Amino acid sequence: MSATSERTVAIRGVGTTTFGRQPGETDRSLAERAVQLALADADLDPAAIDAAWIGNVTGGQLGGQMSALGQLALRPFGVGGLPVTRLENGCASGSVAVRSAYLAVATGQADVALAFGAEHMTAAPTPLAIEVLAGASDLEAEARFGITFPGVFGMIARRHMEVHGTTPEQLAAVTVKNRANGARNPIAQFDQAVTVDDVLGARRIASPLGLLDCCAISDGAAAVIVVAEHLARPGDPRIAASAQTSSDFEPFGEMTGFALTRRAAEEAYAQAGISADDVDLAEVHDCFTIAEILHTEDLGFCEKGAGGPFVEEGQTARDGLVAVNPSGGLGARGHPVGATGCAQVAEAVLQLRGDAGERQVDGARVALTHTLGAFVHGAAANCALHVLVAA
Amino acid sequence: MRRSSAHPHATWVRCRACGAGFYPAQRRCTACGAWDQLDDEPLPRAGSLFAWTVVHVAAADPPLPVPYAVGYVDLDDGPRVLGPIAVDGDPETALRSGQRLTLVPHDPADDVPFHLEVAA
Ligand SMILES: [Zn+2]
Numbered sequence: 001m002s003a004t005s006e007r008t009v010a011i012r013g014v015g016t017t018t019f020g021r022q023p024g025e026t027d028r029s030l031a032e033r034a035v036q037l038a039l040a041d042a043d044l045d046p047a048a049i050d051a052a053w054i055g056n057v058t059g060g061q062l063g064g065q066m067s068a069l070g071q072l073a074l075r076p077f078g079v080g081g082l083p084v085t086r087l088e089n090g091c092a093s094g095s096v097a098v099r100s101a102y103l104a105v106a107t108g109q110a111d112v113a114l115a116f117g118a119e120h121m122t123a124a125p126t127p128l129a130i131e132v133l134a135g136a137s138d139l140e141a142e143a144r145f146g147i148t149f150p151g152v153f154g155m156i157a158r159r160h161m162e163v164h165g166t167t168p169e170q171l172a173a174v175t176v177k178n179r180a181n182g183a184r185n186p187i188a189q190f191d192q193a194v195t196v197d198d199v200l201g202a203r204r205i206a207s208p209l210g211l212l213d214c215c216a217i218s219d220g221a222a223a224v225i226v227v228a229e230h231l232a233r234p235g236d237p238r239i240a241a242s243a244q245t246s247s248d249f250e251p252f253g254e255m256t257g258f259a260l261t262r263r264a265a266e267e268a269y270a271q272a273g274i275s276a277d278d279v280d281l282a283e284v285h286d287c288f289t290i291a292e293i294l295h296t297e298d299l300g301f302c303e304k305g306a307g308g309p310f311v312e313e314g315q316t317a318r319d320g321l322v323a324v325n326p327s328g329g330l331g332a333r334g335h336p337v338g339a340t341g342c343a344q345v346a347e348a349v350l351q352l353r354g355d356a357g358e359r360q361v362d363g364a365r366v367a368l369t370h371t372l373g374a375f376v377h378g379a380a381a382n383c384a385l386h387v388l389v390a391a
Numbered sequence: 392m393r394r395s396s397a398h399p400h401a402t403w404v405r406c407r408a409c410g411a412g413f414y415p416a417q418r419r420c421t422a423c424g425a426w427d428q429l430d431d432e433p434l435p436r437a438g439s440l441f442a443w444t445v446v447h448v449a450a451a452d453p454p455l456p457v458p459y460a461v462g463y464v465d466l467d468d469g470p471r472v473l474g475p476i477a478v479d480g481d482p483e484t485a486l487r488s489g490q491r492l493t494l495v496p497h498d499p500a501d502d503v504p505f506h507l508e509v510a511a
Binding site for chain 1: 395396414415421441442443444445446447448449450451452453455458459461462463471472473474475483488502503
């Protein structure tokens, strides 16, 4: 399906709150802050917003606000009356919010569309948060047997090791890189560098994965303001591609990669008229170390099975062949699940504008964001992918 | 965690029209498009371990004592299913991929439909 836009679409402003444990906040208060930051970045009045989508996954179960989170978070801005939609697509919710805003602007339904995402997860006991997140698998056939998300990716990691010879040290190299990047990102949840030995020595969560192979429960929000070309300023990056795929429920196959990522990438590269080689930086869904290795393969940055050596050799470092997760990714920036897709796009925008400070990727012209959501029958259920290009 | 299944424990469905099987159960045959031709059948009782992990940090529900092993098993002439794997001793050293496992159905009143054991 071609999604070539009728109108050129740009991103005029982004805002991201601090990520990590924030006891005094709620998903609603964090969302309000992210929108404030994005409006200020865009230099736009709130009244300019024509429509809004908010990504949020756990708010109903962990916080109790089942509905109206978006409307309530926007109430302080005095913009009642516009269409506001809460969007739940697992951990890809924020990315699908960006895609919804993109489609609204591309088709002329809106000139200014707001995509934001928020999650407040740390107030809940960790076992409850794990249970709620496990609800993003098939409850009938998976979650009720005791599988957790770290468990799912533990199985995938063991498969990748058995089939492709990936090593624990190569998994650890993902965390070492992402924590080093996070140390340069002022909003990151984790700002301390770690070593390969730290990762290998951490307590086990779901074998073969340990604590430092896993992203942490987090609080945070991010917002992205998508505009039609006539409202873009010089320097505002353009959305060159937006793709969304679901699991096709094919047999599991080798369980060492995600077909839906490969299909989304193929579609997005065609829309943007680029190949994987043209991507300067990618914010990818590294919910676990093994996940980032799979994605570098499935996005075409290296051959299937070569993702372990690829990260270990530094090809995904900030100054490598393709900078993967220069923000620190889910592992270091943090993963307040509904906010993640918007935070990835916000990082891409800062990089393409040259505003990424100490973590700036030199000469960044093409950025990719990749988010997965939910996990059913051996594969992710949702994938959303965007390609952004510098002005 | 509240969801159960509309179908009996430890079953999958097979299409009367074309013979295709599906797990978990559904009402439409994906292979031939037939509706309401799918009959519950017991899951095969033996298979080979495809992928596995040992969970050290569990969810609040199901409240399983850690560590515990979970894995996907390729049932003989059947589907690939996920289940808890009961092992003697340390699960990290008791399991290997490809190992033969037995599927043990549970009582209909049990929340968990079945578990897996290392084959005798
Ligand atoms: Zn059939």
